[in-house]
Amino acid sequence: MKPTSVLGSPAVTRRSALGALSALVGIGLLSDLASAQPLPVTPTSLVGTWSGQERGPIGVMSVQVIFFRNGTYRRSHQLRDLMTFDTGTYSVVQNWIHFQLENYGPRYYKGREMTRPMSDTWVVGQFDGRSLIATVGGNSQVSIRRQ
Numbered sequence: 001m002k003p004t005s006v007l008g009s010p011a012v013t014r015r016s017a018l019g020a021l022s023a024l025v026g027i028g029l030l031s032d033l034a035s036a037q038p039l040p041v042t043p044t045s046l047v048g049t050w051s052g053q054e055r056g057p058i059g060v061m062s063v064q065v066i067f068f069r070n071g072t073y074r075r076s077h078q079l080r081d082l083m084t085f086d087t088g089t090y091s092v093v094q095n096w097i098h099f100q101l102e103n104y105g106p107r108y109y110k111g112r113e114m115t116r117p118m119s120d121t122w123v124v125g126q127f128d129g130r131s132l133i134a135t136v137g138g139n140s141q142v143s144i145r146r147q
Contacts, residue, residue: 039129043071043092049147050132056140063142073099082109086117095124097134 039045046067054063054077061079067090068074076085088102101119108114122134122142131145 039127041092041095041097041124041127041132043067043090044069045127045129046090046092046097050144051147052142052144054136054140054142056136063144065144075099084114084117088119095127097122097124 047069049064049066051062051064054061059079061077063075063077065073065075071089071091072087073090074085074087076083078084084105086099086101086104089100091098091100098121099119101117104114104117106114120136122136124132124134126133129146131143134142136142
């Protein structure tokens with residue numbers, strides 16, 4: 001490969017540039033850049049309490065999810081005076097988190113029976129171990145942070 005000059009700067013090959021970046025990461029000068037790489041989503045990396053919001057067709061709701069080590073979860077949403085919860089099991093496949101609903105509440109709200117929520121899947125777009133951004137059903141976005 002022939003080195004090329006860019007805007008009058010000295011010629012640099014791709015190999016030498018990558019080598020220099022690797023050396024800087026190795027001595028810690030680019031540790032923030034190195035740690036910005038996405039982490040894989042795994043059941044273990046999710047364990048804990050997460051809080052944030054979900055933006056969707058009905059507005060912005062606060063959301064809290066607790067992922068337990070045994071593969072179960074507890075999730076709550078609040079929109080104005082309505083607070084809901086659901087529990088069940090979760091599984092992770094690559095960047096998808098699937099929630100398998102087992103229980104939910106409330107069953108009634110303002111005297112009307114609530115429709116049973118469906119199991120759902122989050123497609124994770126960003127995850128660094130402390131924050132997570134995902135889409136839900138293609139029409140909502142969840143942004144949560146580890147508590």
